Amino acid sequence: MEPHVTSETRPSEPDYDSVDDVLTDRPSGAPEVDLSDRYEFFRVIQGYLDDASKVVGLPAHLSEMLAQPKNELIVHFPVRMDDGTMQLFKGYRIQHNNLLGPYKGGLRFHQTVSLDDLKALATMMTWKCALMKIPFGGAKGGVKVDTRALSEDELMRVTRRFTHALGNNIGPNYDIPAPDVGTSGQVMVWIMDTYMNQVGHAAKNAQRAVVTGKTLTCGGSPGREKATAQGVVHCITEWAKDNRFDLEGKTAIIQGFGNVGSFSALLLSKLGVSTIATGDHTGYMRTTEGFNAHKLSEYVKRNGSIAGYEGGKSISREEFFATKADLFIPAALENQIGAAEAKALDVKLIAEGANGPCNPEGEKILVERGIPIIPDVLANSGGVTVSYYEWVQNLRSETWDLDEVDRRLEKTMRDAYQRVFTYAREKDITPRVAAYCLALEHLGQAYAERGIFP
Ligand code: NAD
Numbered sequence: 001m002e003p004h005v006t007s008e009t010r011p012s013e014p015d016y017d018s019v020d021d022v023l024t025d026r027p028s029g030a031p032e033v034d035l036s037d038r039y040e041f042f043r044v045i046q047g048y049l050d051d052a053s054k055v056v057g058l059p060a061h062l063s064e065m066l067a068q069p070k071n072e073l074i075v076h077f078p079v080r081m082d083d084g085t086m087q088l089f090k091g092y093r094i095q096h097n098n099l100l101g102p103y104k105g106g107l108r109f110h111q112t113v114s115l116d117d118l119k120a121l122a123t124m125m126t127w128k129c130a131l132m133k134i135p136f137g138g139a140k141g142g143v144k145v146d147t148r149a150l151s152e153d154e155l156m157r158v159t160r161r162f163t164h165a166l167g168n169n170i171g172p173n174y175d176i177p178a179p180d181v182g183t184s185g186q187v188m189v190w191i192m193d194t195y196m197n198q199v200g201h202a203a204k205n206a207q208r209a210v211v212t213g214k215t216l217t218c219g220g221s222p223g224r225e226k227a228t229a230q231g232v233v234h235c236i237t238e239w240a241k242d243n244r245f246d247l248e249g250k251t252a253i254i255q256g257f258g259n260v261g262s263f264s265a266l267l268l269s270k271l272g273v274s275t276i277a278t279g280d281h282t283g284y285m286r287t288t289e290g291f292n293a294h295k296l297s298e299y300v301k302r303n304g305s306i307a308g309y310e311g312g313k314s315i316s317r318e319e320f321f322a323t324k325a326d327l328f329i330p331a332a333l334e335n336q337i338g339a340a341e342a343k344a345l346d347v348k349l350i351a352e353g354a355n356g357p358c359n360p361e362g363e364k365i366l367v368e369r370g371i372p373i374i375p376d377v378l379a380n381s382g383g384v385t386v387s388y389y390e391w392v393q394n395l396r397s398e399t400w401d402l403d404e405v406d407r408r409l410e411k412t413m414r415d416a417y418q419r420v421f422t423y424a425r426e427k428d429i430t431p432r433v434a435a436y437c438l439a440l441e442h443l444g445q446a447y448a449e450r451g452i453f454p
Contacts (some may be wrong), residue, residue: 013396032349039335041120041356054435056443061452066443069122070094072115073141075165079157091162093141095175096122099446101135102173106180106213106386108142109158109187117299117334118142121355128381130439132416139175141166147182148304158310159187163194170195172209172395178387179213179259181333183227189218209394212387221390224383224407227262230406232329233354233415235374237271239349242421246274251290251325253347255279256332257300260353260380264329265293277315277323280305280332285312285322316351321345330357337362345371352376367430375432377439378420385412 051065073093078086093101095204106123108118117141126138134205143162147155168175179188188211195210214220221451223230226440240247250273254261259282265275274290282305285291299309305314315323321337324346330336334356337345342358342365351374352358352365357371358366366373389405392398424434 002384009158009301019067030381031091035122039359040116041334042116042123044356044360045123045324047360048433048436049440051429051433052440055429055433056437058440062444063449065287066097066126066440068124069094069119070098071167071169072119073166074115075162077161077165078095079154079161081154082151089158089162090142091141091143091165092118093166093169093177094118094122094139095169096138097126097443098137098175099443099450100130100137101320102137102171103139103175104129104136104387105136105139105141105178106189106383107177107183107187107268108140108180109145109147109155111144111146112333113142113144117280120334122293124377125384127377127436127439128384128442131377131420131435132381132412133442134385136176136384136388139177140180141177142180142182143183155187156190159190160194163191167198169326170210172207172391176209176356176387176394177211178383181258184259185213185215185220188212188214188220192218208412209391212390214390219390219394221386221393221405222400222402224386224390225259226263226267227386227405227409228260228353228380228383229267229331231385231407231413232260232264232268232351232374232379233271234350234410235383235417236268236327236351236380238375238417239351239372239421245253245348247326250274250327251276252327252329253320253323253325254329254331254353255320255336255357256330256354257296257306258331259409261329261331262297262300264331264353265291266297268327269293269441273327276325277320278306278312279317279320282307283327284317285309286315286319286323287312318344327351332357335359337366339365342366342369347371350374352379356382363430373431374417375420375430375435377435378416378431381416382409382413385409 018243075091076088078088081087105122120142122138129136189236191211196204196207199207208219213224252268252273252275254265254275257278277286321341321344326348328347328350331353337358339361342362349372355376386409393400420431420435423438424431
């Protein structure tokens with residue numbers, strides 16, 4: 001199947017994207033939107049690309065090419081709601097780069113989803129796959145929707161109509177989505193099933209690999225659900241080893257208690273690290289004894305948030321960020337750690353489970369304060385790494401056991417951690433820019449060998 005992509009050539013000035021995005025979402029007659037406070041995530045990511053391009057001496061034309069996604073697809077699709085009314089939804093798929101392999105990246109279902117943010121996240125996926133030396137490119141997508149306002153049936157219909165709207169712009173050898181904020185193994189299975197039913201009967205079963213992060217029964221990989229958190233924890237243990245830091249009996253605070261946050265708490269508890277404060281979209285909580293990670297995870301699965309959990313005392317967001325602990329794992333959304341949070345944090349290490357949790361002002365203060373950061377592109381790359389294992393298993397009709405997945409992931413994460421931190425020390429740059437540099441060196445070499453068509 002030939003993909004048919006709606007590609008827009010946009011001005012290199014990213015401001016236009018933000019304006020365009022806000023304006024298209026503004027109902028007619030609504031007051032003009034003040035863009036001055038809008039966080040420009042994509043511009044921030046482009047800034048790190050510029051810094052890293054200078055360090056590695058990337059040719060200007062490559063730096064310019066990599067600063068923009070290859071394709072930006074926007075779809076509008078109608079869905080019948082439970083009360084019989086029809087609602088129009090807006091979905092996106094941003095395909096940043098496919099030099100190293102098929103486009104790869106998560107789907108986010110959230111009310112804040114925007115073109116600008118997805119461009120930033122898609123770009124980061126390219127760096128992540130290049131850094132981890134996985135044969136994938138970078139992509140990201142999503143639907144602007146508050147999933148908490150949907151019934152299970154409505155969520156299924158939104159997912160299936162969105163998949164239909166994407167058509168053959170996704171595919172096992174072209175663009176492979178995965179879970180992100182607001183999506184789950186179940187959502188991936190609906191996508192797989194819808195996609196499979198759009199191709200001919202004979203080809204149907206070869207299409208399983210169109211998404212990763214599926215449930216085990218429907219072609220998922222053992223270890224995928226915990227993979228992102230497992231990767232974060234491998235980075236933390238590698239940092240602890242390098243810094244002769246005994247993790248046993250230590251404490252952590254975790255922002256976000258969804259997939260990445262809850263599995264981080266569970267895996268850290270096995271190392272003797274207790275989570276003493278956490279929070280989600282409903283608020284924050286603290287307990288001096290440490291949460292029972294297993295019980296809290298079960299509670300969140302049943303209730304959708306930490307609200308009402310009795311094992312901790314409610315605290316403010318400010319109190320959460322000021323809680324003294326050894327480790328901090330941001331595992332919610334981007335732009336959570338600005339100047340105020342960076343000044344308040346009283347921790348020894350930050351391991352970024354979330355993508356882009358520190359904004360540049362926050363990061364500057366953390367660097368000045370000497371608080372080390374294991375950057376997102378490295379720390380949370382366990383997810384895409386095990387997604388790659390799932391894809392390989394699907395293509396080969398194999399099922400690996402959990403030990404096999406765990407063993408491969410651990411080796412890959414430890415190796416990547418050492419490459420990033422060694423590079424950062426040698427060049428006297430932050431691990432974030434070092435991770436970008438390693439990714440760019442890999443991509444730059446591939447472009448040099450292949451050349452630019454024609
Ligand atoms: P999730 O939907 O499972 O959980 C998100 C969590 O963030 C929830 O607890 C939610 O309540 C919380 N949250 C949302 N808005 C918040 C706010 N304003 N303040 C505080 N908390 C808030 O999503 P996830 O898959 O765990 O993803 C979390 C982060 O990790 C995202 O940045 C995502 O891009 C990144 N990530 C996820 C994966 C993966 O495999 N799922 C892989 C790599 C990176």
